[in-house]
Amino acid sequence: MNSMQTTTVVSDRLARNVQRNIRERAIETILFGAALVSVLTTVGIVWVLVSESLNFFDHVPFGDFLTDTMWTPLFSEPHYGILPLLMGTITTSLVALVVAIPLGTVIAAYLSEFASARVREIVKPFLELLGGIPTIVYGYFALTVVTPLLQAIYPDLPGFSMLSAGLVMGIAIVPYISSLTEDAMRAVPMSLREGAYGMGSTRFQTAIRVVIPAALSGVLSAYILGISRAVGETMIVAVAAGMQPNFTMDPTEPAQTISAYIVQVALGDLPHGSIGYQSIFAAGLSLMLMTLLFNILGHVIRRRYREAY
Amino acid sequence: MSTTEQNLPVKAFTRDFNFYYGSFHALKSINLPVIEKHVTALIGPSGCGKSTLLRSFNRMHDLYPGNRYQGEIVLNPDNTNILDARVDPIEVRMRVGMVFQKPNPFPKSIYENVAYGLRVRGEKSRSTLDDKIEDALRGASLWNEVKDRLNQPATALSGGQQQRLCIARCLATDPELLLFDEPTSALDPIATANIEELVTQLRDRVTILIVTHNMQQAARVSHYTAYMYLGEVVEYGITDEVFLRPKKKETEDYITGRFG
Secondary structure: OHHHHHHHHHHHHHHHHHHHHHHHHHHHHHHHHHHHHHHHHHHHHHHHHHHHHHHHHHHOOHHHHHHOOOEOOOOOOOOEOOHHHHHHHHHHHHHHHHHHHHHHHHHHHHHHHHOOHHHHHHHHHHHHHHHHOOHHHHHHHHHHHHHHHHHHHOOOOOOOOHHHHHHHHHHHHHHHHHHHHHHHHHOOOHHHHHHHHHOOOOHHHHHHHHHHHHOHHHHHHHHHHHHHHHHHOOHHHHHHOOOOOOOOOOOOOOOOOHHHHHHHHHHOOOOOOOHHHHHHHHHHHHHHHHHHHHHHHHHHHHHHHOOOO | OOOOOOOOOEEEEEEEEEEEEOOEEEEEEEEEEEEOOOEEEEEOOOOOOHHHHHHHOOOHHHHOOOEEEEEEEEEOOOOEEOOOOOOOHHHHHHHEEEEOOOOOOOOOEHHHHHHHHHHHOOOOOHHHHHHHHHHHHHHOOOHHHHOOOOOOEHHHOOHHHHHHHHHHHHHOOOOOEEEEEOOOOOOOHHHHHHHHHHHHHHOOOOEEEEEOOOHHHHHHHOOEEEEEEOOEEEEEEEHHHHHHOOOOHHHHHHHOOOOO
16 A cells, blocks of 8 residues: 555656656757757758859869959850959958958957946947948948048049958958957956056056967957958948959959859849859859858867967 | 064055945054065955955055055155055056965966066066076976976966966066965965975065965964954064964954854
């Protein structure tokens, strides 16, 4: 009799366990599904890019794609050399980074090491606002404000130029770099700063000699993210850098980037399935490989320079 | 006070020193001498203000908003009140070194850690740096352990070695006064013994003010001891006197373990 009672109680508890397990499993499945969406999307995009690119490379030799110095898919005698687009992308990105990395780092160092809490509370929302401005607005800002200003200094500057687009793109990237760099710097433990100040350092010495080296992995990650954004950035360069593929790395010239070319063709009236249309997938694949490269680089750097406290 | 040898030179002293964290009155009219080339220990229960007092000697509280000093902390031989608004806290910290509770080596090589203070002071000559770094590392009894790996990251050292590196980092700049804020509380017994040994060696070379939770440690390393409670110095005197014949009932209760 006694043992019967015990059995009932145990089975009751088991029944509750079963219920709980089912609920746990359901929640786990939902969470897994959510994670799966991002994985499947990535896989889908890569699959489309690779398969369409393979169609493209059926018609265009891979060697020509890498070495031809002309990109004229829409001409009657088309050339499919990615180099001009690649150079446009690299040039605009370099101009942008020359602006964004120093400016972003200085802003981050100021906010993290120098600014009072009050100043920080005022400046940070402005930076976030800067990061929230749609890039098309930046594009028109480059075209209608920055280019005329630059032309006042260099009268020979054409109406579309990589310089103008790159400079404005740099400004657009500053918030990303400064906010991630600042996070990395603020994560440096106070004990290290006290050590530096205790040795008689000024704020500047503390920031440059101790805090930034301690935050190096985070700072470099911020730079890498900035590079990825610059490489992939589309609207600013599409609007302000011109739409002509140009085999040059002279920033005062107009040129087209990979991303701007994709916009041009995707919005144009090329028939689906034509080689010209397929070329955007090859271009997209190149772009993705570039950003992938930088992401891997970022990962390696993060691991290499991570400081343990 | 009467038991201290009054003829000994005073390296630093506080005069009616008060300290406030915002509106919290953390230190109340502290009058404390720090005798030159001797070790002075600050003991007392948690929250009594001993670290707060120590950190006032190199104006570490300036780093945080809302802190306020009142009164004087005078540094000799020049009789400078380091709390004076005209005194640059960086100048103060150039003269007063500090070793922290948790070892905090910079994310640099062993060599660069010790070179840090010299570089901040503008020293560029490689041979001067080499000499001073070797001296400092020897002074901190670390030279033999690290002389073959000066270019390795300091963070690869053990906790005890890191703390001795932090001491070497201070020694390299020849501080007049060296502050220790519970320097062994994060270390194992052997590393603790090493640091205590080191403090004993250093006391002929530099004036030391040390905060410790460990009363035996205070008894072992210090010449003078101040017992603090609730932001006040309850008793100050020669260490042996304070420990063996405390004048105040509170001190005796704390030392005998009845309280704290």
